Amino acid sequence: xxxxxxxxxxxxxxxxxxxxxxxxxxxxxxxxxxxxxxxxxxxxxxxxxxxxxxxxxxxxxxxxxxxxxxxxxxxxxxxxxxxxxxxxxxxxxxxxxxxxxxxxxxxxxxxxxxxxxxxxxxxxxxxxxxxxxxxxxxxxxxxxxxxxxxxxxxxxxxxxxxxxxxxxxxxxxxxxxxxxxxxxxxxxxxxxxxxxxxxxxxxxxxxxxxxxxxxxxxxxxxxxxxxxxxxxxxxxxxxxxxxxxxxxxxxxxxxxxxxxxxxxxxxxxxxxxxxxxxxxxxxxxxxxxxxxxxxxxxxxxxxxxxxxxxxxxxxxxxxxxxxxxxxxxxxxxxxxxxxxxxxxxxxxxxxxxxxxxxxxxxxxxxxxxxxxxxxxxxxxxxxxxxxxxxxxxxxxx
Amino acid sequence: xxxxxxxxxxxxxxxxxxxxxxxxxxxxxxxxxxxxxxxxxxxxxxxxxxxxxxxxxxxxxxxxxxxxxxxxxxxxxxxxxxxxxxxxxxxxxxxxxxxxxxxxxxxx
Numbered sequence: 435x436x437x438x439x440x441x442x443x444x445x446x447x448x449x450x451x452x453x454x455x456x457x458x459x460x461x462x463x464x465x466x467x468x469x470x471x472x473x474x475x476x477x478x479x480x481x482x483x484x485x486x487x488x489x490x491x492x493x494x495x496x497x498x499x500x501x502x503x504x505x506x507x508x509x510x511x512x513x514x515x516x517x518x519x520x521x522x523x524x525x526x527x528x529x530x531x532x533x534x535x536x537x538x539x540x541x542x543x544x545x546x547x548x549x550x551x552x553x554x555x556x557x558x559x560x561x562x563x564x565x566x567x568x569x570x571x572x573x574x575x576x577x578x579x580x581x582x583x584x585x586x587x588x589x590x591x592x593x594x595x596x597x598x599x600x601x602x603x604x605x606x607x608x609x610x611x612x613x614x615x616x617x618x619x620x621x622x623x624x625x626x627x628x629x630x631x632x633x634x635x636x637x638x639x640x641x642x643x644x645x646x647x648x649x650x651x652x653x654x655x656x657x658x659x660x661x662x663x664x665x666x667x668x669x670x671x672x673x674x675x676x677x678x679x680x681x682x683x684x685x686x687x688x689x690x691x692x693x694x695x696x697x698x699x700x701x702x703x704x705x706x707x708x709x710x711x712x713x714x715x716x717x718x719x720x721x722x723x724x725x726x727x728x729x730x731x732x733x734x735x736x737x738x739x740x741x742x743x744x745x746x747x748x749x750x751x752x753x754x755x756x757x758x759x760x761x762x763x764x765x766x767x768x769x770x771x772x773x774x775x776x777x778x779x780x781x782x783x784x785x786x787x788x789x790x791x792x793x794x795x796x797x798x799x800x801x802x803x804x805x806x807x808x809x810x811x812x813x814x815x816x817x818x819x820x821x822x823x824x825x826x827x828x829x830x831x
Numbered sequence: 832x833x834x835x836x837x838x839x840x841x842x843x844x845x846x847x848x849x850x851x852x853x854x855x856x857x858x859x860x861x862x863x864x865x866x867x868x869x870x871x872x873x874x875x876x877x878x879x880x881x882x883x884x885x886x887x888x889x890x891x892x893x894x895x896x897x898x899x900x901x902x903x904x905x906x907x908x909x910x911x912x913x914x915x916x917x918x919x920x921x922x923x924x925x926x927x928x929x930x931x932x933x934x935x936x937x938x939x
Binding site: 443444445465469472473477478481482484487488490491492512513514515516517518 | 862877878879882886888889904
């Protein structure tokens with residue numbers, strides 16, 4: 435026993451099994467995606483719907499009124515993928531047929547396909563749900579993270595000599611605002627059908643629930659809503675995996691093109707490791723001096739900043755300063771063809787150099803500055819103090 | 832790489848020419864076109880045909896008429912415009928020249 439869904443194709447009602455409905459919907463969605471930007475898009479889609487309607491009609495008779503899922507799949511296969519040659523369509527190959535292919539591609543063999551995966555994405559300001567000018571919102575949509583994190587990032591940048599404010603103002607002026615639905619879709623790379631669906635889901639669900647006259651119609655609507663929600667979830671998952679593949683591909687390509695076996699790499703890598711080791715030890719020393727004396731290398735803290743907050747700030751600063759070093763080292767690995775066999779050897783050697791530098795410097799520091807050893811012993815009390823501060827702040831709130 | 836793969840680009844390019852010829856002969860709808868092509872090297876699917884037909888219509892080579900059908904929704908019957916016939920004539924001429932060249936060079 436299977437659930438049946440009634441659809442409207444070219445002005446006639448057809449009853450499909452639920453699985454068949456999903457297949458049909460996936461096919462039509464993928465057609466719409468592939469035809470993005472094609473001037474004949476609407477016409478082609480309506481042609482395809484009519485052609486399918488005719489095929490379904492030949493399958494049905496007076497005794498058979500429902501199209502089975504298998505039959506829908508057969509019809510979809512018979513129609514074949516949409517191939518439009520007007521320009522390079524940037525749309526990803528969506529739909530049931532492409533799911534398997536998208537998952538299993540490694541960076542090397544996906545070269546021709548991966549250049550086209552994901553919708554073209556552009557940086558816009560998004561005023562919908564924005565705090566100020568929508569800059570953070572836009573960035574969040576562009577890199578696909580929660581806008582709150584981007585906002586926190588800006589707040590943190592502001593703490594570093596006010597850089598955040600400056601960057602924000604410049605971006606608010608330079609970055610255009612997404613005003614049309616297409617621009618909003620391009621801002622996040624989510625196809626507009628999915629965007630449209632989210633919008634409808636947000637606005638229409640409860641409105642529609644109120645409007646339905648009887649219990650059965652409401653239930654039918656709820657069922658349909660859930661189904662669309664599931665379908666959207668699947669598409670979203672696909673989008674995410676395409677995005678991941680795209681990033682990975684871009685990253686790989688970039689370094690493969692720019693840093694392939696440069697002779698200087700053999701010298702650069704240990705040098706970078708030394709530098710990073712030194713940065714690490716500098717950070718550790720700064721932290722210890724902060725814990726021991728309440729000041730960083732004799733530089734006193736502002737009056738109302740607790741020690742643990744300053745330690746966190748040091749950690750962030752270290753993270754930001756060492757990030758370029760880390761990236762450069764990673765670039766070197768790529769240059770050596772990482773992650774091949776030789777790459778992992780170099781990775782190991784580099785890690786050994788790094789650990790060696792850190793250990794040697796730490797030993798020297800503790801050996802020559804006995805007060806550092808005392809400071810390390812004050813760590814547990816400091817942790818207690820931080821916990822107490824947080825608890826006090828929380829209860830006050 | 833076999834001959835079939837080698838000539839896939841060529842077949843794709845010739846499809847438009849074949850459509851012009853098929854539609855010039857009589858008013859047809861898509862299922863007729865697919866049937867005529869199905870037994871040849873140019874066998875194709877709706878997914879390829881509809882975008883191509885729409886493009887040709889936009890370029891003014893084709894026109895269509897709706898006709899009711901007893902089995903299901905109305906169908907689009909395609910026919911050539913004056914411009915389409917002109918294009919067909921030019922393409923046939925050009926194809927004849929290409930064929931001639933191929934034969935001539937083979938005889939040497």
